[in-house]
Amino acid sequence: xxxxxxxxxxxxxxxxxxxxxxxxxxxxxxxxxxxxxxxxxxxxxxxxxxxxxxxxxxxxxxxxxxxxxxxxxxxxxxxxxxxxxxxxxxxxxxxxxxxxxxxxxxxxxxxxxxxxxxxxx
Numbered sequence: 001x002x003x004x005x006x007x008x009x010x011x012x013x014x015x016x017x018x019x020x021x022x023x024x025x026x027x028x029x030x031x032x033x034x035x036x037x038x039x040x041x042x043x044x045x046x047x048x049x050x051x052x053x054x055x056x057x058x059x060x061x062x063x064x065x066x067x068x069x070x071x072x073x074x075x076x077x078x079x080x081x082x083x084x085x086x087x088x089x090x091x092x093x094x095x096x097x098x099x100x101x102x103x104x105x106x107x108x109x110x111x112x113x114x115x116x117x118x119x120x121x
Contacts, residue, residue, distance in 0.1 A: 028072050
């Protein structure tokens with residue numbers, strides 16, 4: 001009985017790790033598919049070539065896609081660094097933490113409503 005439980009738990013953990021890996025790769029690749037140059041979005045259209053090249057080096061955009069992915073993984077999983085928002089100019093982590101309480105409240109409310117409805121039906 002215990003052996004079967006360990007097998008099921010191991011399979012579930014492997015599936016969870018696979019899903020995390022696939023979602024991480026998809027997010028990384030989808031970010032790269034956004035039209036336009038992120039450096040020009042940050043600096044503006046009137047930025048000098050020197051400023052553009054300097055920011056491209058700083059953001060590792062001149063590196064190969066594989067190197068960029070490894071840096072992305074290192075930043076996210078080892079340093080919990082989600083980078084800076086281009087739109088707001090602040091850390092993405094601070095934005096996530098700012099909106100986490102409201103998001104969790106919505107999750108709890110929706111789960112409560114769905115449980116109540118499922119018990120009534």
